[in-house]
Amino acid sequence: MYPGEYQLVGSEMSFFTRKLEAQLRCQQVPWRYLFKTEQRKAELEARAGTHFIPLLLTPDKWLIQDTIAIGPMLSQRFRARGVVPETPLQRTCCYILEDAFNHWLGRVCVHSRWCYPDNVAWIGPRFGANLMLDRSIEEPFSEAELEQFAPIGPMMYEGFGKGVCEVNGAGPDQAAAVQGDFRNMLDALAVHFANNDFLLGERPCLADFALAGASKAHFICDPEPKSWLGEHSAMLHEYTGRFFSDWQGELVPWPAHDRVPDSLQIVLDYLQGSYYQSAPANIAAGLAGEKYYEFDYGFGTTRARTQKRLNLARLHVQDELQRLGAGENADIQALFASRGILQHYMA
Structure with missing residues (x-):
C-alpha cells in the first residue's frame, strides 16, 4: 500500500x-x-x-x-x-445489512428529493455549488448565486429525477407508501439506537456507512425528508453526526463471543417486511428476462424496474456467507433462517 x-x-x-x-x-x-x-x-x-x-x-x-x-x-x-468483523454472526450481519440498506434506502432518497417541487427548487443550488463552483454546500450562497443556479433543480428533475422515481416504483403516486415505510424504519431504528450507538453495538460496520450516507445526503439534508422525521429527528441527527465529526480515540472492540444486540431483531423485522419483499421478486423477474416486477411491502402492489445489479450484490454476499459456513452456523441460523433472509442469499 x-x-x-x-x-x-x-x-x-x-x-x-x-x-x-x-x-x-x-x-x-x-x-x-x-x-x-x-x-x-x-x-x-x-x-x-x-x-x-x-x-x-x-x-x-x-x-x-x-x-x-x-x-x-x-x-x-x-x-x-477495521469496519468488517471477522466472527461469523457479526460478519454475516454486516454484509446482509449493508446490502439491504444500500438497495432499499435509495427509493426513499429519490422519492423525497424529486417528487416535491419545493425540494427540487432547494437542491438545485446545492448541486451547483459542487458541480459549477467546485466548493462545499456548507459555504453560504449569495443572492446572485441562488438566482443563477435556480434552474438546476428543475432541469435535473426533468433529465434524471422524474425517470429514476418512476423506474423505482417511487413516483408521486407512491407518497403514502414511501413515507409510511420510512416511518416504520425510523420506529425500528429508534428502538435499536436507544441502547446502541451503531447497528452492531458500539463499533461501526460497513452497513452503518450506508445508513449514515443516506441520512447525511438526504434525510437530514433535504427539507422534504427532514419534515418527515418528527419525534425521531434528534435520534437520526445524533446517529449521523457520529460519522461526520472528528473521530476521537480508538474504536472499541467488537462485542465478545460473536454477540449482536438483541434489538437488532427489530431492524431485521423491518427489513424482512420491506427490502426482502422486493429483492427476491426483483431478482427472479430479472433472471427470467422481465423488465418489470411487482411486490407488496405492506402498502399495496408496487411495480418497478428490475435491476441486474441486485443479483450481483446478492452473489457478493453469498460468497461471504459460504466462506463463513453460514448454512451450518447455529447462531446465524437462529437469527436469520426463519425470516427467509438467509435463503435469499444462499439460493
Missing part, C-alpha cells in the same frame, strides 16, 4: 459519496474531496469507464468505483480501525 492521500470524487448531495466519506472519516484515512465538476467530468468518466459516483483515487493511482468493493478494501488496508 502506497502512503499518501485518497481523493473522494463525487458530490455532497450523493448517498453513496456520503457513504464512502463516512467510512474514510471513521477509519481516519487521509483524504480530501475532489468534486466531480463539469470541468473534470469528461476526463474522470473516460478514465473510470463509468458515469457513476463516487470514485476513489488512491495513492497508488487506482481510480475505483463501487462502495461495495471499496469498503472491504479500505477495511483491510486500514485494519487497525
Whole structure:
C-alpha cells in the first residue's frame, strides 16, 4: 500500500459519496474531496469507464468505483480501525445489512428529493455549488448565486429525477407508501439506537456507512425528508453526526463471543417486511428476462424496474456467507433462517 492521500470524487448531495466519506472519516484515512465538476467530468468518466459516483483515487493511482468493493478494501488496508468483523454472526450481519440498506434506502432518497417541487427548487443550488463552483454546500450562497443556479433543480428533475422515481416504483403516486415505510424504519431504528450507538453495538460496520450516507445526503439534508422525521429527528441527527465529526480515540472492540444486540431483531423485522419483499421478486423477474416486477411491502402492489445489479450484490454476499459456513452456523441460523433472509442469499 502506497502512503499518501485518497481523493473522494463525487458530490455532497450523493448517498453513496456520503457513504464512502463516512467510512474514510471513521477509519481516519487521509483524504480530501475532489468534486466531480463539469470541468473534470469528461476526463474522470473516460478514465473510470463509468458515469457513476463516487470514485476513489488512491495513492497508488487506482481510480475505483463501487462502495461495495471499496469498503472491504479500505477495511483491510486500514485494519487497525477495521469496519468488517471477522466472527461469523457479526460478519454475516454486516454484509446482509449493508446490502439491504444500500438497495432499499435509495427509493426513499429519490422519492423525497424529486417528487416535491419545493425540494427540487432547494437542491438545485446545492448541486451547483459542487458541480459549477467546485466548493462545499456548507459555504453560504449569495443572492446572485441562488438566482443563477435556480434552474438546476428543475432541469435535473426533468433529465434524471422524474425517470429514476418512476423506474423505482417511487413516483408521486407512491407518497403514502414511501413515507409510511420510512416511518416504520425510523420506529425500528429508534428502538435499536436507544441502547446502541451503531447497528452492531458500539463499533461501526460497513452497513452503518450506508445508513449514515443516506441520512447525511438526504434525510437530514433535504427539507422534504427532514419534515418527515418528527419525534425521531434528534435520534437520526445524533446517529449521523457520529460519522461526520472528528473521530476521537480508538474504536472499541467488537462485542465478545460473536454477540449482536438483541434489538437488532427489530431492524431485521423491518427489513424482512420491506427490502426482502422486493429483492427476491426483483431478482427472479430479472433472471427470467422481465423488465418489470411487482411486490407488496405492506402498502399495496408496487411495480418497478428490475435491476441486474441486485443479483450481483446478492452473489457478493453469498460468497461471504459460504466462506463463513453460514448454512451450518447455529447462531446465524437462529437469527436469520426463519425470516427467509438467509435463503435469499444462499439460493
